[in-house]
Amino acid sequence: EEWQERGAAVTTRREIDADGRPVVRSIKKGVKDFNFGQTLGEGSYSTVLAAQDKITGKDYAIKVLDKRHIIKEKKVKYVNIERDTLNRLTDHPGVVRLYYTFQDERSLYFVLDLCTGGELLGTLKRMSTFDEECARFYAAQILDTIEYMHNRGVIHRDLKPENVLLDENKHVKITDFGTAKLLAERKDQNGYTSFERDSSESSERASSFVGTAEYVSPELLTDKNACKASDLWAFGCIIYQLLAGRPPFKAGNEYQTFQKIVGLQYEFPRGFPEAAKDLVERLLVLEPQRRLTIEHIKNHEFFDGIKWGKSLWSTPAPKLR
Numbered sequence: 001e002e003w004q005e006r007g008a009a010v011t012t013r014r015e016i017d018a019d020g021r022p023v024v025r026s027i028k029k030g031v032k033d034f035n036f037g038q039t040l041g042e043g044s045y046s047t048v049l050a051a052q053d054k055i056t057g058k059d060y061a062i063k064v065l066d067k068r069h070i071i072k073e074k075k076v077k078y079v080n081i082e083r084d085t086l087n088r089l090t091d092h093p094g095v096v097r098l099y100y101t102f103q104d105e106r107s108l109y110f111v112l113d114l115c116t117g118g119e120l121l122g123t124l125k126r127m128s129t130f131d132e133e134c135a136r137f138y139a140a141q142i143l144d145t146i147e148y149m150h151n152r153g154v155i156h157r158d159l160k161p162e163n164v165l166l167d168e169n170k171h172v173k174i175t176d177f178g179t180a181k182l183l184a185e186r187k188d189q190n191g192y193t194s195f196e197r198d199s200s201e202s203s204e205r206a207s208s209f210v211g212t213a214e215y216v217s218p219e220l221l222t223d224k225n226a227c228k229a230s231d232l233w234a235f236g237c238i239i240y241q242l243l244a245g246r247p248p249f250k251a252g253n254e255y256q257t258f259q260k261i262v263g264l265q266y267e268f269p270r271g272f273p274e275a276a277k278d279l280v281e282r283l284l285v286l287e288p289q290r291r292l293t294i295e296h297i298k299n300h301e302f303f304d305g306i307k308w309g310k311s312l313w314s315t316p317a318p319k320l321r
């Protein structure tokens with residue numbers, strides 16, 4: 001059977017019944033369909049457990065949230081944004097896939113891809129810095145995934161190495177979409193889907209959300225509005241960090257970090273590769289509209305040798321020395 005028409009809560013499956021007739025069955029999974037295993041990690045409002053589907057034997061990561069805690073901490077909006085965003089991003093290898101959501105009297109459950117390779121941040125810390133080949137490979141997979149998100153009308157708004165998980169092949173799986181901005185979906189008269197113009201053009205009301213200090217873009221600090229180019233600012237910070245071993249803007253406290261960002265106060269360590277330096281300088285630009293676009297980034301000298309598209313996801317990850 002193939003999975004189709006991924007509804008918000010219910011997944012349907014096509015089967016052939018006893019008399020050989022095709023039938024569509026809807027499936028609502030529940031806690032009882034899984035064997036739960038070890039705890040993979042804890043968030044502020046969540047616990048992530050390894051789990052196995054009792055029938056198919058497939059392994060998943062299940063993110064469990066306590067309802068009372070979610071309501072008390074006023075996070076209901078974020079949980080539903082995470083679900084709606086993941087339901088819009090279902091066919092790209094670089095996004096953690098959401099298979100099911102369900103709830104019981106106490107908890108909410110996200111059934112997700114199991115990423116056994118941990119966080120990119122952890123790998124980077126162990127290696128202190130990546131060599132150029134590794135940095136290029138991981139930056140390329142992250143950029144390919146950002147392009148997919150933006151084409152589906154999603155702005156992540158909190159991209160950082162902690163939110164880049166790795167699967168069993170050490171390939172990128174971007175996660176943590178609870179703070180994403182979902183651009184309104186529109187269908188034209190021929191049924192084609194498009195998304196509202198990027199929020200940097202629309203006079204969207206200021207959002208209260210601000211990402212993680214070291215990666216937040218200047219426009220988010222000055223006029224409170226994130227746009228697609230805000231993800232490319234964070235992308236510039238990530239490339240810098242992969243090669244330098246630390247983010248470009250880091251100070252004693254958040255306020256001082258924000259000062260460095262709006263003042264564009266950062267410098268490159270000695271030996272920072274030239275092509276990467278040129279690319280980072282064209283991404284860490286205060287004016288969002290003047291940052292390189294994804295098309296130009298893909299053609300930048302730093303990515304010479306990268307074959308974009310499907311082959312990017314079938315080539316083995318370079319050895320993390």
Ligand SMILES: Nc1ncnc2c1ncn2[C@@H]1O[C@H](COP(=O)(O)OP(=O)(O)OP(=O)(O)O)[C@@H](O)[C@H]1O
Pocket residue numbers: 040041042043044045046047048061063096112113114115116118119165175176
């Ligand atoms: N799909 C997954 N596979 C494997 N590990 C995961 C997966 N999703 C999350 N984790 C790990 O579980 C931990 C908790 O993740 P979760 O997304 O619930 O919270 P968080 O976003 O890390 O924390 P916070 O909510 O405070 O931002 C993290 O350390 C993360 O690396």
Ligand SMILES: O=C(O)C[C@H](Cc1nc2cc(Cl)cc(Cl)c2[nH]1)c1ccc(Cl)cc1
Pocket residue numbers: 008009067068070071075076077079080083101102103108109110
């Ligand atoms: O089944 C669905 O997909 C829809 C529900 C919607 C939903 N029901 C909720 C109940 C509570 Cl108490 C809190 C939140 Cl955030 C809630 N969100 C749901 C269930 C689980 C998850 Cl992880 C997200 C949304």
